[in-house]
Amino acid sequence: MTATMTALFGGAAPQWRARHIPVPEPGPGQVLVRAHAVSLNNADVQRLDNSFDPATGKKTEYPAGYEFAGDIAATGPGVRNVRVGDRVMGTTQGAFAQYVLADHRHLMPVPETLGYDGASALPTALLTEHGALTRARFSSGQSVLITGATSSIGLTGVQMAKALGASLVVATTRSKAKEALLKKIGADTVVVTNGRDLTQAALDATGGDGVDVVLDHVGGQTFADCLPATRVDGHIVNIGRLEGPRSTVDLDALSYRHLHVRGVSFGFSRPEALGQVVAAAIDEVVPAVADGRIRPVVDSVHAFDHAHEAADRMRSHQAHGKIILTVP
Numbered sequence: 609m610t611a612t613m614t615a616l617f618g619g620a621a622p623q624w625r626a627r628h629i630p631v632p633e634p635g636p637g638q639v640l641v642r643a644h645a646v647s648l649n650n651a652d653v654q655r656l657d658n659s660f661d662p663a664t665g666k667k668t669e670y671p672a673g674y675e676f677a678g679d680i681a682a683t684g685p686g687v688r689n690v691r692v693g694d695r696v697m698g699t700t701q702g703a704f705a706q707y708v709l710a711d712h713r714h715l716m717p718v719p720e721t722l723g724y725d726g727a728s729a730l731p732t733a734l735l736t737e738h739g740a741l742t743r744a745r746f747s748s749g750q751s752v753l754i755t756g757a758t759s760s761i762g763l764t765g766v767q768m769a770k771a772l773g774a775s776l777v778v779a780t781t782r783s784k785a786k787e788a789l790l791k792k793i794g795a796d797t798v799v800v801t802n803g804r805d806l807t808q809a810a811l812d813a814t815g816g817d818g819v820d821v822v823l824d825h826v827g828g829q830t831f832a833d834c835l836p837a838t839r840v841d842g843h844i845v846n847i848g849r850l851e852g853p854r855s856t857v858d859l860d861a862l863s864y865r866h867l868h869v870r871g872v873s874f875g876f877s878r879p880e881a882l883g884q885v886v887a888a889a890i891d892e893v894v895p896a897v898a899d900g901r902i903r904p905v906v907d908s909v910h911a912f913d914h915a916h917e918a919a920d921r922m923r924s925h926q927a928h929g930k931i932i933l934t935v936p
Contacts, residue, residue: 614912616672619656638683641680677724740823754822780806835857
């Protein structure tokens with residue numbers, strides 16, 4: 609193993625910068641992964657854009673990236689559930705590097721049917737969507753509304769709900785051009801919210817009752833519109849805030865329908881709590897990845913030294929799926 613590696617850092621310039629730094633050594637409970645592919649999330653570009661102010665020169669430097677796939681290169685003391693050479697995908701801070709140091713509890717096995725590019729696109733989505741469905745007490749046969757369904761996480765949520773037995777999946781998008789993609793991956797009803805009322809569309813799709821479960825990736829007014837679109841005693845889980853963090857809700861819709869509302873942000877969970885979420889996803893949804901019921905949706909693949917192109921693609925809001933960087 610080489611003594612140094614290339615890693616991307618944010619905060620020193622408008623784009624990520626490559627640095628040569630020592631390869632870290634895994635401590636207790638940690639593994640070192642030789643990354644072959646990493647993927648972008650909205651949070652990556654948001655953090656990059658907020659960490660450097662060209663007007664004032666203010667800098668907040670940090671190791672970039674959260675999501676990766678590769679082979680285990682070394683293990684620290686106390687790690688017994690994985691071995692050197694295992695193919696894994698996972699999540700950790702500082703994932704945009706040739707070697708990634710991660711908590712062994714935050715890894716998932718990569719099925720033989722999946723390459724590294726596709727594998728790097730899945731960890732955050734798998735653990736987030738499954739964790740949200742678990743907190744919503746989802747069970748086979750229920751109906752699910754997924755807002756912001758063409759986000760990289762939402763695309764996995766649509767497939768996961770169907771794979772776990774949802775009787776109806778209603779998916780929303782603001783773009784008519786993305787309707788066909790949602791139908792292709794399994795959505796039963798697609799609501800283009802620029803031209804149709806979300807609440808009424810969900811009620812129409814469920815005979816006026818509303819859906820059993822909502823996975824909301826949008827927040828803002830969309831979150832408020834989900835309340836009257838949910839059945840009595842139904843569950844709403846807010847995951848993302850693409851439309852903003854503030855919402856004005858109708859408390860009558862909340863109270864009269866006896867709704868259960870939760871919020872999740874697993875990236876900020878305690879390590880042991882995140883490990884439990886990952887473990888549940890391994891047991892219940894990785895098999896669906898292995899047999900093809902859940903597939904990564906990849907928008908584009910970029911070279912590691914062209915990370916600025918990948919960031920610009922994310923900023924364009926035109927991506928249809930995950931944006932990947934291959935690691936040299």
